[in-house]
Structure formats: C-alpha cells, structure tokens
Amino acid sequence: MADTATITFRTDPQVKQQAKELYESMGLDLSTALNMFLRQSLTDNGMPFRATRENPLNVEARRQADAREGAAFPSVDNLMKDLMDA
Secondary structure, three states: OOOOOOOOOOOOHHHHHHHHHHHHHOOOOHHHHHHHHHHHHHHHOOOOOOOOOOOHHHHHHHHHHHOOOOOOOOOHHHHHHHHHHO
16 A cells, blocks of 8 residues: 555534535545545646536436436427526
C-alpha cells in the first residue's frame, strides 16, 4: 500500500454529517471525496469543478424519454402550445 498522510481540519458537525450523507448517496466516503477534491485542485491549478448529484427530476425525465412514455405531439405548434399552457 502507498504511503499516506493525514489531514485534520475542523468543521461544523452538521456540515460533516450532511457531507457524509451526500457523498454516501454518490457511492463515496468522505476520505475519497476529499482526495478527489485535492487531486482535481492540482489538475486545475485552483479550485476544482463542482461535483453534484443529478437532479432526480432529470433522471426521471430521461427514463420516460428512453421508455417513450409521456405525451406525443403531431406538430411543433401543438408542442409549443402545451409548453406555453403549462
């Protein structure tokens, strides 16, 4: 196993718990998430990208589109009318 170093920092207990739950929902632990942050910071030579969970509404919309569920419109005009009425 490679050598490792320990980093210790202070944070609000609620922030730690919320971050832990967020990263666990993404399949990560805090250590892995923090290592990703540090490595991406080095790659970007600054603050890294903002990694977020995908919006559940987007996931559902993509599922519906893939399954060809939902409304169908015979013309663009009908689609636009439906969008404007929403």
